[in-house]
Amino acid sequence: MTTILAARHLLRLAFRCDPGRLARAAAMLAAGFLSTPLIALCLKSLTTAAVNHDSGTAARLALTTAALLVFELMMNHFAHLSYFELGDLSEVELQNELITLAHGVGNLERLDTPAYADTLALVREELPRTRASLEAVLQLGGLVLQMVLTAVLLGSLNTWLLLLPIAGAIPVLAGNRAQRLVDRAKEETAALTRLGRHLLETTTTLASVKEIRLSGAEAMLIERHQRDWATTTTALRRAQTGAALLRAAGQLTFAAAYGGAIYLVVRQALQGGSGLGDVILVIALAAQISFQVSNGLGLLTIVQTAGGTMERIRTLRTAAASPAPAGPGSAHLPAVLTRGIRLDHVSFHYPNSDRKILDDVTLDIPAGTALAVVGENGAGKSTLVKLLCGLYRPTSGRILVDDVDLASAAPAEWQRRVSTLFQDFARLELRLRDNTGIGDLDRIDDDQALHQAIDRAEAGAVRALVPDGLDGLLGRGYGDGTELSGGQWQKLGLARTLLRRGPLLVALDEPASALDATAEQALFERFADLVTETRADTGAVTVLVSHRFSTVRMADLIVVLEQGSVSEVGTHADLAASGGLYAELYHLQARAYA
Numbered sequence: 033m034t035t036i037l038a039a040r041h042l043l044r045l046a047f048r049c050d051p052g053r054l055a056r057a058a059a060m061l062a063a064g065f066l067s068t069p070l071i072a073l074c075l076k077s078l079t080t081a082a083v084n085h086d087s088g089t090a091a092r093l094a095l096t097t098a099a100l101l102v103f104e105l106m107m108n109h110f111a112h113l114s115y116f117e118l119g120d121l122s123e124v125e126l127q128n129e130l131i132t133l134a135h136g137v138g139n140l141e142r143l144d145t146p147a148y149a150d151t152l153a154l155v156r157e158e159l160p161r162t163r164a165s166l167e168a169v170l171q172l173g174g175l176v177l178q179m180v181l182t183a184v185l186l187g188s189l190n191t192w193l194l195l196l197p198i199a200g201a202i203p204v205l206a207g208n209r210a211q212r213l214v215d216r217a218k219e220e221t222a223a224l225t226r227l228g229r230h231l232l233e234t235t236t237t238l239a240s241v242k243e244i245r246l247s248g249a250e251a252m253l254i255e256r257h258q259r260d261w262a263t264t265t266t267a268l269r270r271a272q273t274g275a276a277l278l279r280a281a282g283q284l285t286f287a288a289a290y291g292g293a294i295y296l297v298v299r300q301a302l303q304g305g306s307g308l309g310d311v312i313l314v315i316a317l318a319a320q321i322s323f324q325v326s327n328g329l330g331l332l333t334i335v336q337t338a339g340g341t342m343e344r345i346r347t348l349r350t351a352a353a354s355p356a357p358a359g360p361g362s363a364h365l366p367a368v369l370t371r372g373i374r375l376d377h378v379s380f381h382y383p384n385s386d387r388k389i390l391d392d393v394t395l396d397i398p399a400g401t402a403l404a405v406v407g408e409n410g411a412g413k414s415t416l417v418k419l420l421c422g423l424y425r426p427t428s429g430r431i432l433v434d435d436v437d438l439a440s441a442a443p444a445e446w447q448r449r450v451s452t453l454f455q456d457f458a459r460l461e462l463r464l465r466d467n468t469g470i471g472d473l474d475r476i477d478d479d480q481a482l483h484q485a486i487d488r489a490e491a492g493a494v495r496a497l498v499p500d501g502l503d504g505l506l507g508r509g510y511g512d513g514t515e516l517s518g519g520q521w522q523k524l525g526l527a528r529t530l531l532r533r534g535p536l537l538v539a540l541d542e543p544a545s546a547l548d549a550t551a552e553q554a555l556f557e558r559f560a561d562l563v564t565e566t567r568a569d570t571g572a573v574t575v576l577v578s579h580r581f582s583t584v585r586m587a588d589l590i591v592v593l594e595q596g597s598v599s600e601v602g603t604h605a606d607l608a609a610s611g612g613l614y615a616e617l618y619h620l621q622a623r624a625y626a
């Protein structure tokens with residue numbers, strides 16, 4: 033994206049946020065910037081008056097010069113107050129758009145695409161610079177006005193002097209090219225930078241530090257971290273060196289033109305074509321041009337970097353706006369399940385790999401069924417749940433809800449009818465109310481419903497730990513919230529699941545992985561209640577992924593996944609007697625407990 037497009041985008045954004053403030057900032061900046069060449073003009077007249085011994089005029093001009101200097105400073109100062117807040121508003125607006133781009137894509141497929149994830153990570157990192165970018169755009173506008181006035185004053189003395197501002201364009205063009213070099217290097221090293229940040233985060237956050245310390249993997253991770261950073265830094269340093277050389281060449285060219293301009297006007301004065309005042313005017317203006325060019329270069333670099341960010345946001349927007357593989361249709365989902373959910377020859381691979389994770393899965397889950405999914409690690413259980421929740425679409429095959437193909441319904445419509453607790457459940461370090469309330473946003477302010485869901489999830493003791501109850505903060509993400517254990521967070525995750533009304537699918541992926549034995553027992557009593565309730569209410573299907581066979585056996589139907597394919601389906605009694613993988617795993621676990 034060119035600098036002009038970036039500037040236009042930032043100005044539009046600022047205009048949307050607060051047009052009045054933008055107009056005030058622009059007017060004050062323009063007034064401040066225009067007063068600089070006028071100071072040079074005053075100095076010229078002051079010199080002429082002094083040479084002519086006109087002390088009255090000289091004194092008046094000296095005062096005017098001082099007043100202009102103060103005016104210039106004041107205008108810049110007050111403009112800064114206006115655009116400071118405007119920059120913040122614009123950044124928040126872009127942050128909101130980024131959140132939409134990360135979540136508003138209907139499914140997770142794009143986030144799994146490395147290019148999309150890298151671009152998103154880069155933009156997230158660059159957003160805090162929005163304020164400086166907007167400031168740079170406004171100042172560049174003022175600078176352009178200032179340069180035009182400077183050019184008019186120079187041209188009125190000698191048309192050759194007009195070449196001076198033109199020579200000023202050379203370092204600008206060189207700067208443009210230099211920035212492109214740096215941007216390209218940044219994009220090429222984005223994946224490694226992301227990995228570096230991940231390693232830094234992993235090695236410095238409490239949760240993982242414990243494990244790393246005990247495993248002794250510290251040295252290995254530090255070595256890996258250093259190696260990756262060294263590769264990234266080398267590539268960036270090479271690009272920065274090339275960029276610095278280009279910028280220096282441009283500035284040297286301007287320096288030569290600057291010297292030529294002074295020579296020209298001094299020669300003109302010696303030949304009697306102009307006075308001492310004109311020489312002073314040119315020296316002052318040339319010095320201003322030198323400052324304008326170097327200032328302009330710095331500002332341009334900032335706007336060009338913002339251009340990179342805007343371009344990346346545009347790429348994200350285009351990707352998010354492009355239709356998903358089989359564009360969502362407008363088919364309506366039933367209010368109540370009568371037949372159930374059917375997977376019809378479903379195969380799936382993640383967008384970032386060709387490896388089939390699910391292979392030709394066909395499965396009928398009648399309405400009201402409690403289905404358990406078992407299988408070894410990596411068999412594809414969580415992936416199956418994610419597909420059922422509509423977070424991903426099958427690469428081939430269909431998922432039918434009664435007779436409606438999920439691909440022909442809007443993902444959001446289905447996701448409103450799904451209640452889930454994922455294995456990697458979210459730990460929202462916000463208020464207890466938010467943490468639970470996002471399970472059913474319409475009820476986030478319904479204290480009674482929130483308390484009920486928390487009680488049903490056996491999380492009453494967690495609530496008692498939070499000093500301000502529903503409005504108390506959780507975690508140490510910001511503020512001084514209550515830190516919770518893994519199991520306590522998981523119970524709150526379950527409370528979210530239980531808050532949702534009228535689901536057609538309840539999916540619990542290893543919901544007891546962090547719970548103690550008593551909590552697990554209580555959870556499965558709740559699970560049984562939930563199945564009975566939702567079955568009567570909406571005919572919902574309940575899917576439970578678990579490695580605990582004591583719980584799995586309660587399910588109406590059990591499906592065994594082996595390397596992405598269904599190897600066994602049936603009731604506990606059928607499968608335990610069949611002598612297959614289920615029977616083997618079940619007896620293995622039963623023996624361990626015996």
Ligand SMILES: Nc1ncnc2c1ncn2[C@@H]1O[C@H](COP(=O)(O)OP(=O)(O)OP(=O)(O)O)[C@@H](O)[C@H]1O
Binds near residue numbers: 144385410411415416
């Ligand atoms: N976002 C992803 N991108 C690429 N591959 C993935 C992604 N998520 C999971 N996989 C791969 O898919 C395979 C199945 O993962 P899945 O989480 O579905 O297994 P699972 O049966 O739930 O395992 P577990 O019992 O360990 O939870 C794994 O080999 C995993 O590496």
